[in-house]
Amino acid sequence: MDAISTEKLTKHYRVGFWRPRPYVALDALTLEVGRGEVFGFLGPNGAGKTTTLKLLMQLIFPTSGRAEILGRPLGDLVVRRRIGYLPENPYFYDYLTAEELLDYFGSLFGYGAAERRRRVAALLDEVGIGAERRLQLRKFSKGMLQRVGIAQAIVNDPDVVFFDEPMSGLDPLGRREVRRLMLKLRDRGCTVFFSSHVLSDAETLCSRVAILVGGRLVASGPLSNLLAFQVQGWELVLTGVTDTALEQATRCGQVVRATRLGAEHYALELPVTTAPERVVSDFTACGARLVSLTPMRETLEDYFVRQVADAPRNREWGRA
Amino acid sequence: MAVIGHIALNVFKESVRDRVLYSLVAFATLLIGASYLIGQLTAGQDVKIIKDLGLAAIATFGLFIAVFIGIGLVWKEVERRSIYSLLAKPIRRHELVLGKYAGLALTLLVNVAMMTIALYLVLAYLNTQFSDNARAVWPAPAVDVGMLRAIGLIFLELLVVTAFALFFSTFSSPFLSAALTFSLWIIGEFNPELRNFEAVVESPAAAYLARGLSYVLPNFAAFDIKTQVVYALPVPSSYLLTTSAYGAVYIALLLTGAVAIFERRDFK
Ligand SMILES: Nc1ncnc2c1ncn2[C@@H]1O[C@H](COP(=O)(O)OP(=O)(O)OP(=O)(O)O)[C@@H](O)[C@H]1O
Ligand SMILES: [Mg+2]
Numbered sequence: 001m002d003a004i005s006t007e008k009l010t011k012h013y014r015v016g017f018w019r020p021r022p023y024v025a026l027d028a029l030t031l032e033v034g035r036g037e038v039f040g041f042l043g044p045n046g047a048g049k050t051t052t053l054k055l056l057m058q059l060i061f062p063t064s065g066r067a068e069i070l071g072r073p074l075g076d077l078v079v080r081r082r083i084g085y086l087p088e089n090p091y092f093y094d095y096l097t098a099e100e101l102l103d104y105f106g107s108l109f110g111y112g113a114a115e116r117r118r119r120v121a122a123l124l125d126e127v128g129i130g131a132e133r134r135l136q137l138r139k140f141s142k143g144m145l146q147r148v149g150i151a152q153a154i155v156n157d158p159d160v161v162f163f164d165e166p167m168s169g170l171d172p173l174g175r176r177e178v179r180r181l182m183l184k185l186r187d188r189g190c191t192v193f194f195s196s197h198v199l200s201d202a203e204t205l206c207s208r209v210a211i212l213v214g215g216r217l218v219a220s221g222p223l224s225n226l227l228a229f230q231v232q233g234w235e236l237v238l239t240g241v242t243d244t245a246l247e248q249a250t251r252c253g254q255v256v257r258a259t260r261l262g263a264e265h266y267a268l269e270l271p272v273t274t275a276p277e278r279v280v281s282d283f284t285a286c287g288a289r290l291v292s293l294t295p296m297r298e299t300l301e302d303y304f305v306r307q308v309a310d311a312p313r314n315r316e317w318g319r320a
Numbered sequence: 321m322a323v324i325g326h327i328a329l330n331v332f333k334e335s336v337r338d339r340v341l342y343s344l345v346a347f348a349t350l351l352i353g354a355s356y357l358i359g360q361l362t363a364g365q366d367v368k369i370i371k372d373l374g375l376a377a378i379a380t381f382g383l384f385i386a387v388f389i390g391i392g393l394v395w396k397e398v399e400r401r402s403i404y405s406l407l408a409k410p411i412r413r414h415e416l417v418l419g420k421y422a423g424l425a426l427t428l429l430v431n432v433a434m435m436t437i438a439l440y441l442v443l444a445y446l447n448t449q450f451s452d453n454a455r456a457v458w459p460a461p462a463v464d465v466g467m468l469r470a471i472g473l474i475f476l477e478l479l480v481v482t483a484f485a486l487f488f489s490t491f492s493s494p495f496l497s498a499a500l501t502f503s504l505w506i507i508g509e510f511n512p513e514l515r516n517f518e519a520v521v522e523s524p525a526a527a528y529l530a531r532g533l534s535y536v537l538p539n540f541a542a543f544d545i546k547t548q549v550v551y552a553l554p555v556p557s558s559y560l561l562t563t564s565a566y567g568a569v570y571i572a573l574l575l576t577g578a579v580a581i582f583e584r585r586d587f588k
Contacts, residue, residue, distance in 0.1 A: 057404070060586040077410045083408065085404070093334050096333070110322065
């Protein structure tokens with residue numbers, strides 16, 4: 001049984017006041033997310049990530065298609081007890097404190113007062129809200145609200161969590177903490193489904209990703225398997241490079257391009273066909289020292305740019 | 321059921337901390353106090369005037385609380401998107417609507433009770449200021465339990481107004497909801513006049529239309545027994561009963577409508 005599965009999930013919004021036209025926010029999304037995965041849902045702004053999550057939470061209803069969570073239909077209260085959701089830019093009640101908010105949400109799961117007190121304290125510690133927990137939420141900063149949002153999403157020890165841009169609004173330290181939290185959730189057996197438009201978030205976390213552009217799924221699978229993100233070459237930086245060693249390597253086709261960074265200090269571009277270990281050992285045998293070796297890949301940004309350029313401009317239904 | 325209770329308590333907590341509510345209650349209490357001063361100016365009429373003004377203040381401020389808090393809370397929940405995380409919890413949408421309503425009713429109950437206590441305190445003080453002879457000519461004693469009947473019906477009326485406010489705010493903007501609720505309230509206060517339209521207009525068609533409208537639109541005048549209570553006129557309990565039933569049916573219909581709309585709504 002999959003944690004999440006969708007089948008041709010489609011959402012049209014009606015736009016225009018005088019002559020409403022359907023606008024395709026999500027176009028026949030078919031997706032399967034296994035249990036215990038950390039799944040990255042990637043795409044540029046306006047791709048339909050939030051729309052998908054709102055459909056899964058039944059905040060909006062699909063135009064067509066269906067979806068299941070934990071093998072059950074979406075509206076099922078049994079499912080709702082076992083999931084958590086962090087909305088995009090979460091916002092809560094002005095006049096409640098962080099503690100009171102989590103206590104309230106805990107009560108909706110039917111937890112008793114003692115149980116709630118225990119959970120709330122542990123959760124706020126976990127997301128790094130200290131003494132501020134007694135402060136009314138209208139006095140919270142964006143990043144602090146985001147942390148409260150994450151805490152409320154896991155108040156019930158969910159089996160599947162849905163995070164809509166969990167890193168947004170967080171400082172670097174906060175990002176690292178959230179990354180760690182997501183891995184901790186995974187280690188507990190929780191499936192983590194999160195949206196992002198930052199590739200590095202996905203690279204350090206995900207077992208699999210799906211990429212959505214213009215409401216359409218354009219790729220899915222392990223990040224390393226996605227054609228666009230495979231290694232396209234290597235960048236090798238060395239010092240102490242002698243002219244003869246460089247000449248020889250270039251002649252053998254081991255180096256495609258050499259950029260001089262300083263005296264005997266070079267950045268070399270190696271083709272994907274060479275084994276970088278051999279090139280490195282050849283150079284070090286001639287007295288060079290290794291500074292860095294980096295695989296060259298297309299970035300998510302480049303990929304988005306390419307996809308957006310290729311995607312049909314007009315998402316109005318019937319004209320696309 | 322427990323879920324509705326938790327949602328209601330949250331509404332109550334939130335509204336109690338809202339400054340709008342503080343200021344409304346403070347102002348109403350002030351007004352009830354001030355009615356004492358007004359009474360001083362018109363010798364002899366004091367008790368009746370204070371009762372009249374006090375009851376009117378409870379009804380009016382209750383109306384403002386019902387409309388502003390009622391519409392404000394639902395609108396904020398949707399507009400600020402706190403509803404997103406709420407609806408992902410194991411609750412049904414109709415539980416959310418009913419919980420909101422119950423919470424608003426609780427808020428109103430507490431506020432009406434506070435204003436009632438203020439009114440009774442003013443009246444009790446006044447009572448000590450008069451001789452037995454002066455009290456003998458009053459139609460009803462200053463501290464009169466019978467007044468609670470009028471307050472009870474005012475509370476019921478406020479519950480109907482709140483149900484309207486909630487109903488409108490499930491599908492329209494807060495400004496429009498408030499405008500609609502206030503206009504319905506005004507129409508409802510003049511509802512009995514619609515029924516007697518044939519006495520003022522020539523056209524029978526217009527008279528029928530007015531009569532028809534008077535049955536469809538709420539009749540808020542029915543909840544007003546201030547005069548009877550102040551002058552100690554009889555109010556049959558059958559009247560109290562039918563009016564309560566009328567209010568209950570109205571509330572039930574409005575909440576059913578609100579739930580039906582809310583269930584299908586996209587929160588985008
Ligand atoms: N209520 C709405 N009415 C009309 N169109 C909408 C509505 N909500 C979203 N859209 C459109 O649907 C598309 C998908 O929006 P969505 O919010 O799902 O994007 P996203 O992938 O979450 O983007 P972001 O990274 O900016 O959060 C967008 O083009 C947006 O303009
Ligand atoms: Mg989004």
